[in-house]
Amino acid sequence: MRVRNPAVLYYVNDMARAKGFYTRVFQVDPIYESDGYTSLNLGSIVLALHILPAGTAGILPHAGLCLTVDNIEEIQEEVEQLGGRLVEIREARDHIPKIGCFQDPDGNGFELSERRSG
Numbered sequence: 001m002r003v004r005n006p007a008v009l010y011y012v013n014d015m016a017r018a019k020g021f022y023t024r025v026f027q028v029d030p031i032y033e034s035d036g037y038t039s040l041n042l043g044s045i046v047l048a049l050h051i052l053p054a055g056t057a058g059i060l061p062h063a064g065l066c067l068t069v070d071n072i073e074e075i076q077e078e079v080e081q082l083g084g085r086l087v088e089i090r091e092a093r094d095h096i097p098k099i100g101c102f103q104d105p106d107g108n109g110f111e112l113s114e115r116r117s118g
Contacts, residue, residue: 002075005068007039007046009111018049065110072100072114079104 012018019038023029026047031039036051048066069075076086083105092098098114 003067003069003112005046006044007048007066009048009050009064009066011050011052013052015049015051022047022049064108067110067112068097068115069112070115072098072112075112076100076102 010018015035015038019030019033022040026040026042028040028042031041031046033039038049040047040049072089079102080086085103086100087103087109088101090096090099090101092114100112100114101109102112103109
């Protein structure tokens with residue numbers, strides 16, 4: 001299988017409020033939590049809450065499906081050959097992996113995070 005670790009990514013304005021909402025509604029505890037990122041195990045998927053970048057007016061168009069892959073550029077080539085497009089690449093830093101933000105041919109957004117070695 002080429003992809004793994006399916007997650008749904010929601011960008012939020014207030015991490016404490018979002019974390020409180022989802023943990024109470026779904027009665028789950030965070031797998032990981034920080035001021036900018038919280039992940040919740042919902043069974044076969046992870047709900048990933050990510051704080052909106054400063055100055056962002058609304059929900060980002062690539063929020064939604066997020067998958068882990070070995071090599072973003074390899075999949076980018078195929079996405080583009082099949083009518084999709086790369087919107088943005090965010091390079092890895094600290095504990096955050098490299099992220100590719102894409103749109104499918106219909107404009108639906110998704111993110112691919114590159115598996116980090118080690």
